[in-house]
Amino acid sequence: MRVALFLTCVNDTLYPDTGRAVVKLLTRLGVDVDFPTAQTCCGQAHYNTGYRHEAEPLARHFSDVFRDYEAIVTPSGSCAAMVRELYPRMGARARTEGRGDTLERVLAPVVPKTYELTEFLVDVLGVTDVGAYYPHRVTYHPTCHGLRALGLGDRPRRLLRAVKGLELVELPGAEECCGFGGTFSVKNPDVSAAMGADKVRNAESTGARVLCAGDNSCLMHLGGIMTRLGVGMRPVHIAEILASTEEAPSA
Amino acid sequence: MSTTRPGTPGPPPSSRPDPPDFPAFPRAAHQAVRDRTLRGNLRHATHTIRAKRAKAVAEVSDWAALREAGKQIKDHTLRHLDRYLEQVEETVTAAGGTVHWAVDAEEANRIVADLVKETGQREVVKVKSMATQEIGLNEALEAEGIRAYETDLAELIVQLGKDRPSHILVPAIHRNRGEIRDIFRSEMGKWGRPAPEGLTDRPAELAEAARLHLREKFLRAKVGISGANFVVAETGTLVVVESEGNGRMCLTLPETLISVVGIEKIVPTWRDLEVFLQTLPRSSTAERMNPYTSMWTGTTDGDGPSAFHLVLLDNGRTDTLADEVGRQALRCIRCSACLNVCPVYERAGGHAYGSVYPGPIGAILSPQLRGTASEIDASLPYASSLCGACYEVCPVAIDIPEVLVHLRERVAQGGPATRGGNKVVLRPAKGHTAERAVMRAARWALARPGVLRGGQRFVSRTRRFHPRSLPGPGRAWTGTRDLPAVPAEPFRDWWQRTHGGKEGPR
């Protein structure tokens, strides 16, 4: 199977460790993963801030880069949701605006084969025990787009429960948004930070040392609040936990 | 009385009310987030009702089907609204009522004030109604020397406290019991029967004080004013759904009843009520069935009011209906479930939304009903993290995040819209010029992997010089959060150097 990693622009620039973890994990599971270097950004930030027309060329570019792969895997619930949920909507809007079905047709091939990482592992590869080892107490925050747009359900938790040495503790108020919300975090900084602080306090109350999630942008926001509040926890992307083994543990 | 009908071309309304003069959402929220009492009150109230709603909804095995049916009934009605409006006029008139058409708030207020004056009365009792709040009816009547008494417990608290409503269902949700007791003690006497001596903050005592205070108003009032949850087109029947019973009093005791109803409240048939009378109470108060459902069809001799007036209110609704994405907001049945699950509402409070419609639904309704010209209305589409909790609970499946993003586009980019019945092309709102430039530049760079890579490298190489806090606009992030550390090299450089770790060190 020709599998492409769509790392996302945020991870590529700020969280290369997450990318290395996905490559390590998928390789260990026997997947030959490629990183097409022409990839950039799915256009989500543009779209959600009200710049749909600026997002369109980015979506076209995404399709150009990825359309020939059999599966596209991304360690981001919100970027996966952008492709799966919003690309079709973008195409349909262009059509109702009298711009024909070109955009719809260009984007259609990538929509059904774009998977969020945990979805790819559980649904496509059919594994929940990925042979990982991570001797820490962990709590898991389901990010909104993974939870509500993609319907990831308990897939991430099932994967985490199968990790050797990992103690998974339930996060109170888990399904509440962390307050990141893309440009919301800077357009409404007070409310965003208040939501984030509540999420961090809830995470702290579990006694876990690691807050795990499947989206680094949410974790960037929460991590920034953790250090500011002086909370003794760190944010870790689920890929880094699943990639960790006894021979090559990640921190 | 006016004969202007929604949808019929006429002169553009000369007297649209001035745009609301509230601060932009982030500024209002800045205060609210720091108000510990308010945060505590809202957190407690919304989390309690949230959990109850979830339980009440989980009991219904065909909830998803009911939700879909509600959506379709509303969409069908909205698509044929011209036809159903005419049917309502016919059936209500045939049943002995009089139908009035109001194109905007000012016209609706004028119609109601004139109707009250014709009765010679100077007082009216009111059933809780969002439409009359929306048009500012109480204030308009006050200006004409007519006193309107709110009879819903929470509305009474708001009225006595000279406050603004902050929730659709529980307008005084921002008040706790102690605050309510203080308001009753100091204000009730000015409006009628004073609060009993030694009133405490026990809920039963507070309710009893309100009951005694209101009873004399019900018995005296000759004119009642209401809204309606539904208007059944086939028979001209109005429906009010409530929990307290005060509504039933206002709808039956007075001689004249005036109902102000938004044109989107119509359902075609009685059968359609089957759906909404299941979904509304469970979504709203988490009740299986609300205690009081009042339905009336015109007038009946010797039973209830002898005169009935229906004021059908447009006030921006046909403009909203003209917008393909935004029109779904008109499906709203005002259950307030979206407010109760909204993490932004919980922290910013209802007043920050600068409208009688707070929370997620307010954020998509106000900028459509009022337009996006004012500071508050232009800021509302951004008052959401797009977490989607509102869409998930909405009993008529309004995709609130979708409409929010659509309205962001209208604010940031301008574009076609309908205002006052006329097609217009809006200019982008002020203050988005820099953002537009950034978005365009980012799109340009991101469509070119080489440029992206150059930027990443620059950021990586200069990382030793990055501050943890930013000046200027960057403070919006670093005022409350640290910045992430920038890695030594972006992923793509590692990939090219090692071919995905196949060569060289991992």
Ligand code: SF4
């Ligand atoms: S938008 Fe939906 S959830 Fe919100 S008040 Fe209206 S019907 Fe209820």
